[in-house]
């Protein structure tokens with residue numbers, strides 16, 4: 001006669017084989033090399049939510065980065081809803097973008113290595129969502145958009161399944177990064193185990209199309225022990241390069257160009273989502289200051305050869321990890337989804353051009369300005 005133990009073991013095996021109780025298995029958190037793995041299963045549900053689409057104290061509009069005002073680690077509650085906004089990407093060029101949070105790229109999330117994030121996303125592609133009216137629950141991002149609606153964002157509707165893939169997270173993608181239908185909400189946890197600057201993007205097929213349509217942004221994970229030059233950094237910015245593949249549609253609005261996207265022939269290559277934003281609203285600094293830029297090439301398909309005309313990168317941390325340090329670089333080559341954190345010293349008063357030194361990209365818009373005032377100290 002079999003013992004009770006054997007019977008229950010058999011039952012457990014059956015349960016696991018049948019996939020019931022999967023959450024118990026997945027909820028098994030463990031530590032390895034000081035990092036946390038094994039997040040609980042994602043939950044998908046419907047909610048009656050019509051509040052601010054971006055919630056969380058550490059989400060900002062590019063090129064801003066929220067300060068980490070806390071010591072050690074923090075558990076962040078972050079909401080980034082998927083929705084449609086009609087936005088301008090160049091003078092006279094607007095399209096109905098698929099977005100996280102309403103802008104392209106989406107909000108920048110800033111956390112510290114080891115922080116835990118409980119992430120919530122409602123797929124609101126089937127409803128009109130206004131992003132220029134921040135509620136009391138909203139993140140600093142929404143106030144910044146309200147104060148500076150540079151893309152002239154207006155709500156739109158285009159029901160479409162979407163998902164969220166944070167490169168800063170380490171999880172099973174078929175669980176956490178799963179696709180949800182319009183009207184559904186997904187919630188899951190992840191831990192920022194590695195320092196660096198990481199893209200997030202929609203992972204729903206065609207990923208090329210969903211990313212090119214605007215569903216991407218970055219998470220900056222600051223290292224626990226910081227970077228060696230932190231104490232002398234005067235300015236800190238985030239710059240994201242990306243491509244648009246647009247052609248004129250039957251109406252005023254531009255449309256996604258499938259063929260151009262497949263053949264890697266972007267209509268626009270831009271910094272921070274708009275062809276002229278970083279000239280019309282230049283980054284600011286003074287001569288003699290150390291400027292830090294977290295630079296990410298979000299693609300979806302192109303490479304970037306990032307350079308600042310008149311400056312040399314004093315330090316470069318590839319992918320933003322403090323162990324990947326290089327010095328004295330003129331250009332940083334980044335593949336699609338690659339990033340670097342760079343420091344440079346502004347030598348003199350004047351205008352410095354940020355540029356993708358692949359000039360075909362530069363002529364499609366991948367440039368910006370850093371305006372330097374006189375030396376202050």
Ligand SMILES: [Cu+2]
Pocket residue numbers: 098161162163202203204210215
């Ligand atoms: Cu999508």
